[in-house]
Amino acid sequence: MATQLIEHAQAEYPKEACGIIGGPPGEAVKVYRLTNVDPDPVMRYNADPKELKRVTDDIYDRDWDVVAIYHSHTHSPAFPSPTDVERAFYPEASYVLVSLMDRQRPDLRAFRIIEGEISEMDVAPRNDGQGRS
Amino acid sequence: MSVEVRIPTILRKHTGGARAVEAKGSTVREVIDQLDRDHPGLRAAILAEDGDMHRFINIYLNDEDVRFSGELETPVSDGDVVSILPAVAGGAAGG
Numbered sequence: 001m002a003t004q005l006i007e008h009a010q011a012e013y014p015k016e017a018c019g020i021i022g023g024p025p026g027e028a029v030k031v032y033r034l035t036n037v038d039p040d041p042v043m044r045y046n047a048d049p050k051e052l053k054r055v056t057d058d059i060y061d062r063d064w065d066v067v068a069i070y071h072s073h074t075h076s077p078a079f080p081s082p083t084d085v086e087r088a089f090y091p092e093a094s095y096v097l098v099s100l101m102d103r104q105r106p107d108l109r110a111f112r113i114i115e116g117e118i119s120e121m122d123v124a125p126r127n128d129g130q131g132r133s
Numbered sequence: 134m135s136v137e138v139r140i141p142t143i144l145r146k147h148t149g150g151a152r153a154v155e156a157k158g159s160t161v162r163e164v165i166d167q168l169d170r171d172h173p174g175l176r177a178a179i180l181a182e183d184g185d186m187h188r189f190i191n192i193y194l195n196d197e198d199v200r201f202s203g204e205l206e207t208p209v210s211d212g213d214v215v216s217i218l219p220a221v222a223g224g225a226a227g228g
Contacts, residue, residue, distance in 0.1 A: 016224055034221065044224030049191045049198050052221055057196075060139070060152075069221055076225045083226060087189060089219030092142040 002123070004031045006106045009072035009098040015041040020052075021068040021096070022059040028067050032058075036071075044083065045071045068110070070096035077101060078109040080118050088113035094121055134159055136209050138168060139216040144179070147172040156215075161192060162205035164215055179217055180205075189220040 001021070008031075009017045018036050023029030032055040034047035059066060069090055073081070078099035080088070088095060091114045099107040110121040139153050148154050156171065158164035169176035181187040185205070192199045193216040199207045209215065 018221060020221065038222070038224065040224075040226065043226035045222060047221035049200075049218075049220070052191070052218060053193050053196060053198070053216065056216075056218060066142075071223060073225045081223065081225050084223035087220065087222045089141070089143055089189065090221070 001028055001031065002108050005070050005096060005098050006108065008033055009074075009100055009106065010103070012036070012072065013100055013103065014074045016043070016045040016072050016074060017098070018045040018047050018069070018071040020047075020055055020059070020066055020093075021070065022055070022062070022064045023067045024063075025065050026067065029064070042074065066090055066093045068094040068096050070098065072098040072100055074100045078107045080111055080113055085113055085116055085118065091115075096123075134209050134211045134213070136164055136211070136213045136215050138164065139214065139218075141217055141219055143219060144175060144217065147175045147178065159208060160205065161194060161199055161207045161209060161215060164209060165205070189222055191218045191220060192216070193218065 016036055019031060019033045021028045021031055034051050036045040037048045038044040038046040078097040080095060094110045095113050096110045110123050112119050135155055135157050137153050138156050140148050156164045156167040158167050165176055165179055179190055194207055194209060195214055
């Protein structure tokens with residue numbers, strides 16, 4: 001799954017890519033790419049509200065959760081910015097960041113952001129060897 | 134008019150954990166006012182301080198974003214579904 005997120009980030013470069021991962025609680029099953037409609041897409045993201053509705057309806061209908069929200073930073077590290085923290089409206093979700101600061105060596109890290117507090121999560125290496133990098 | 138209102142996780146502390154609640158009203162604003170009477174604190178969590186729509190809280194009537202249909206004055210009908218959905222937003226830049 002990390003590979004899918006990095007591919008999306010690379011495809012949108014230099015704009016920030018964004019999307020949602022849905023699944024049963026705590027289980028990342030499906031990646032939903034979303035279109036970044038922020039007027040400054042290189043430095044910010046705001047998912048297309050119409051797509052967001054469609055995706056969250058699908059998640060609701062399956063009785064799933066928004067397990068994670070991901071986006072890329074194209075010129076800074078894979079760590080939540082003050083804007084990320086301020087706009088972290090999904091406390092149930094992990095926030096996954098992909099950094100393409102070095103496009104040849106993408107970095108991927110995951111965090112919980114709850115009431116302004118950032119805590120990093122382990123991103124377990126996958127069996128296919130496509131874990132953190 | 135009685136409508137179903139879908140509540141995002143971040144606001145379920147106001148609804149005792151319920152994912153969806155019923156509310157009455159003839160416009161989206163009236164529905165939110167009713168919600169706030171039943172679940173105090175919800176209006177302040179959904180709307181901006183000036184009582185208008187919050188920049189990062191989307192409100193949908195059925196599948197339509199009410200920003201394109203009259204915002205809070207959008208009329209509702211019996212059986213409609215109002216969804217409150219925070220933006221998925223952020224980014225590297227400050228501010």
